[in-house]
Amino acid sequence: FFAAILLTLNVWWIYQTLQYNQYHDPLGKITKIETSNKQDTIDEHQNKDVLTTQKIELIVLSSQYKGKKLTLSNTFSQSKIKDQDYKKGELVFLSIKDSNMSQTTILDTKRDTGLAIMMFCFVLLLILIGRKNGVTSLLGLIINTGLFYCLLIIYEQISSQSLVWLCLLFFPIIVSSTLIISNGWNQKTKIAILATICSTLVTFIVGVGVITLLKHKGLRYEEMELITRPQHVLFISSLLIGTMGATMDISITLSTAMNEIGQRHKQLPPQALYQSGIQVGSDVIGPMINIMFFSYLSGSIPLILIFLRNDMSFNYTFPISLSLEVTRALIGSIGIILTIPITSFIASIFLTRRNEHEC
Numbered sequence: 001f002f003a004a005i006l007l008t009l010n011v012w013w014i015y016q017t018l019q020y021n022q023y024h025d026p027l028g029k030i031t032k033i034e035t036s037n038k039q040d041t042i043d044e045h046q047n048k049d050v051l052t053t054q055k056i057e058l059i060v061l062s063s064q065y066k067g068k069k070l071t072l073s074n075t076f077s078q079s080k081i082k083d084q085d086y087k088k089g090e091l092v093f094l095s096i097k098d099s100n101m102s103q104t105t106i107l108d109t110k111r112d113t114g115l116a117i118m119m120f121c122f123v124l125l126l127i128l129i130g131r132k133n134g135v136t137s138l139l140g141l142i143i144n145t146g147l148f149y150c151l152l153i154i155y156e157q158i159s160s161q162s163l164v165w166l167c168l169l170f171f172p173i174i175v176s177s178t179l180i181i182s183n184g185w186n187q188k189t190k191i192a193i194l195a196t197i198c199s200t201l202v203t204f205i206v207g208v209g210v211i212t213l214l215k216h217k218g219l220r221y222e223e224m225e226l227i228t229r230p231q232h233v234l235f236i237s238s239l240l241i242g243t244m245g246a247t248m249d250i251s252i253t254l255s256t257a258m259n260e261i262g263q264r265h266k267q268l269p270p271q272a273l274y275q276s277g278i279q280v281g282s283d284v285i286g287p288m289i290n291i292m293f294f295s296y297l298s299g300s301i302p303l304i305l306i307f308l309r310n311d312m313s314f315n316y317t318f319p320i321s322l323s324l325e326v327t328r329a330l331i332g333s334i335g336i337i338l339t340i341p342i343t344s345f346i347a348s349i350f351l352t353r354r355n356e357h358e359c
Contacts (some may be wrong), residue, residue: 002135003127017113025107026063028065028070028129031055033088036073047309050078056086056106065096070104099108107181110179131184140181144174163229163237171244172197174191179252191255191350192248195343199247203335204240209329211236220323223303235324239331246292246332247339254281254343262351270348277344287338289333297322 006118020027054074060066076083086092091110097103126134151170155163175196183189211219221231257280300321307317321335 002058002139006123006127006135006138007120008117010123014116014120016111017116020062023062023093023177026065026096027061027110028058028092028094028106029061030058030088030090030092032057032084033086046257052076052078052085058092060094061091063096065101068101070101072104072106074106087186088322094258116226136181140178143177143181146349147177149173163233164240165211165241167237171240175244175248178248183252184317187350187354188252188255188259191259191343191347192252195251195255195339195346196244196248198346199251199335199339199342200240200244203243203331203338206334207239207243207327207331208236218319218323219327220320220322223324239328242296242332243335246288247335250281250284250288250336250339251343253284254340258344258347258351262347262354268352270352274348277347278340281340283342285336288336291334292332293329296325296332300325 009334016022020124034055036055039053041049041051043049052075054076056072056074058070058072060068060070074083074086076085086106086109091113093107095105095107123138127136128136130137147170151166155166158166159240172193176193179189179192179196183192210304216232219232221235221236224234227234254277258273258277262268268276303321304317307321308314321326
C-alpha cells in the first residue's frame with residue numbers, strides 16, 4: 001500500500017514537471033544551435049581556455065510569450081566553471097525583461113524532469129529489491145526529512161546561537177524514528193538507539209571540548225563566508241549530525257550481530273559476549289573509517305583542483321579546502337571507534353539479562 005502511494009507520488013511529480021505554465025520563469029525549447037566564434041584566452045596565471053560563442057534559436061513554451069521565436073547569443077568557456085553550453089532540444093528558463101523581448105537571457109537549463117525520473121527509478125528499485133525493508137527505509141527518510149525541515153523552521157524564528165541545542169533536542173528523535181521504522185521495536189533496536197545516543201553525545205563532547213580548548217585554531221571558515229549566521233555554530237551542529245550518522249551505522253551492525261550470537265549461545269557470560277562484540281567491531285572499523293574520510297574529502301576535490309590550477313600553494317590550498325572536512329572526518333572516526341565498546345557493553349548487559357530471564 002505504501003509502495004503504491006510512493007510510486008504514485010513520483011509519477012505525479014514527473015507529470016507536474018511537464019506542465020510548463022506552473023513555473024515562475026518562462027520556459028523555452030532550443031530548436032537550433034550554431035557555433036559562431038571560438039577564441040583562445042590566457043588569464044593572469046597563464047591558464048589557457050577557449051571561449052565559444054553560440055547562436056541559439058528557441059521557441060517560448062509558456063507565459064504570455066508562448067509560441068514566439070527568439071535568437072540569442074551564449075558564450076561559454078571550455079572549463080565551464082561559471083557558464084555552460086546548451087544543446088538542441090534542451091529546455092531552458094528565460095529572463096524576459098521587456099515586452100518586445102529584446103532583453104531576453106537564458107537563466108539555466110530545466111533539469112527537474114530528469115531528477116524526477118531518477119527518483120522514480122530509485123524508489124522502484126528500492127521497493128523491488130528491498131521489498132518491505134525498502135518501503136520502511138523510504139518512510140524513515142521522509143519522516144527524517146520532515147524533522148529536519150521542522151528544525152530549520154524553528155531555527156529561523158529563534159536565536160542564532162540555539163542551533164546546537166536544537167540539534168541536541170532533535171537527534172534522539174531522529175535516531176529513534178530511523179531505527180524503529182527500519183528494524184521494528186525489538187531488543188536490537190533498543191540497544192542500537194541507546195548505544196547511538198550515548199556514543200554520539202560522548203563523541204560530540206570530546207570533539208567540541210578539543211575545538212573549544214584550541215579556540216578553533218586551524219579551522220578555516222572561509223568556505224562558509226556567505227552565511228550570515230555564526231559560522232562556528234553551524235559547523236559544530238554539522239559535527240553532531242555527521243557523528244550521529246556514523247555511530248548509528250556501526251551500532252545497528254554490532255547490535256544485530258551480538259543479538260544473533262546471544263540467541264545462538266544463550267549460556268555466554270557478559271564478558272564473552274562483550275569480547276564477541278569487540279571482535280566484530282574490529283573487523284568493520286577499517287572500512288567504516290575509510291568510508292567516513294572518503295565521503296567527506298571527495299566533495300573538496302573540485303575546489304582543490306581549482307586552487308592548484310590558479311597557482312595557489314599547497315600550504316594555502318589544503319587548509320582552506322580541507323580543514324573543516326578533515327575535522328568532521330576525524331570526529332566521525334572517533335565516534336566509530338567509541339561506538340564499538342559502548343555498543344558491546346550495552347548489548348552484553350541487555351542480552352545476558354534477556355537470556356537469563358528466558359532460562
